[in-house]
Amino acid sequence: MNADEWLRVFAAELHQRRVAADAARHVVAEAATHLREGGGDPWLVFGPPQAYAATIVESIGTVPGPRPGPVRLDARGITKRYGRRTVLRDAALTVRAGQIAAVVGANGCGKSTFLRICAGLVSPDAGEVTVSGRLGFCPQQGGTADFLLPDEHFVLVGAGQGVAREPARRAGRAAARQLGWDAQGDVLARHLSGGTRQKLNLTMSTLAEPDVLLLDEPYQGFDQGSYVNLWDQLIRLRDAGRAIVVVTHLLNQLDRVDVVLDLTPAHQGGHS
Amino acid sequence: MDADRRGQWLRGVLDLCVLALLRDGESYGYELAQALDVAGVGPIQGGTLYPVLLRLQRTGLVTAQWREGGSGPARKYYQLTDDGRAALHHGGTAWLAFVAPVTDIVTKGVDG
DSSP states (O other): OOHHHHHHHHHHHHHHTTOOHHHHHHHHHHHHHHHHHHOOOHHHHTOOHHHHHHHHHHHHOOOOOOOOOSEEEEEEEEEEEETTEEEEEEEEEEEETTEEEEEEOSTTSSHHHHHHHHTTSSOOSEEEEEEOSOEEEEOSSOOSOTTSOHHHHHHHHHHHTTOOHHHHHHHHHHHHHHTTOOOOSOOOGGGSOHHHHHHHHHHHHHHTOOSEEEEESTTTTOOHHHHHHHHHHHHHHHHTTOEEEEEOSOGGGGGGOSEEEEOSTTOOSEEO | OOHHHHHHHHHHHHHHHHHHHTTTSOEEHHHHHHHHHHHTSOOOOHHHHHHHHHHHHHTTSEEEEEEEOSSSOEEEEEEEOHHHHHHHHHHHHHHHHHHHHHHHHHHHHHHO
């Protein structure tokens, strides 16, 4: 593990322990500065990232998790069949304002179908979804328009909300920066890399300030840094009171979420 | 010297050392570590130093701000506050009152 990796793991550990985002950023930056000036192996200078994160928590404390608010998404008894195949059987998920829910499970277990049912894009054969508030949906792919610039996407989203061109563009660029992406530029969406196009997708889904944000494996094509930015952003949105549902097959983020729905057959049913 | 023992001593007094080093002007983590080493306290690892600095900052004994160095990288500079100055005075006096008799006793033991 080199210094950069150590710092990354350390940063993730701080977030996981709910150290305030600003404080965590400062502590990580200071450790990085120290390593740059003094050199040395971070494992010797600071110790294991987990242990050092625990020490930092002792020194500066953590922010109490915001109390979960009212129920924003309530899916009950969701069953879906395609022909003879039952992809979802009596799946249930309740997400409150200020919570992140992860939908996990093996490939083909119906994660995306479940999310699309929550989004109202697919009808279930049985069950009911209740959404309270505005809904945002970020599909796994698609969702961007090939022949438009990122800016033009922002303007379109803005138009849907009655926001003028210039403020919409500014808001879009600001939201993109939260993901570590500089959206200023004259590159058509179809010429963006897969990861960047996904950032555009994500940016758009957060622009409308939805109360419920549904994300289907939103990190396709992301490098490690973008992935960290994404989770920082999700935590920020969560702490701002949004209800977030993420479909993921990556289990290493699960301890940062509040609710897990495992759709692997025989594991169905949400639990905290 | 027994590293464990030295570590225990340091835990009790490192905050005072840091406050004392900041008495005549601001400094940043790496520079403080070097100053302690040069003074003969021995190498202080970042994992020991920064939690102390954070605690001092949280309790208002020091303030901190990020600034670009002249040509170097941005660094977090720590400054002593009035409360820090008072804590240094009280804590330092108490420390001196403590080590004087300890030194006395140990000196007799070692010399005898």
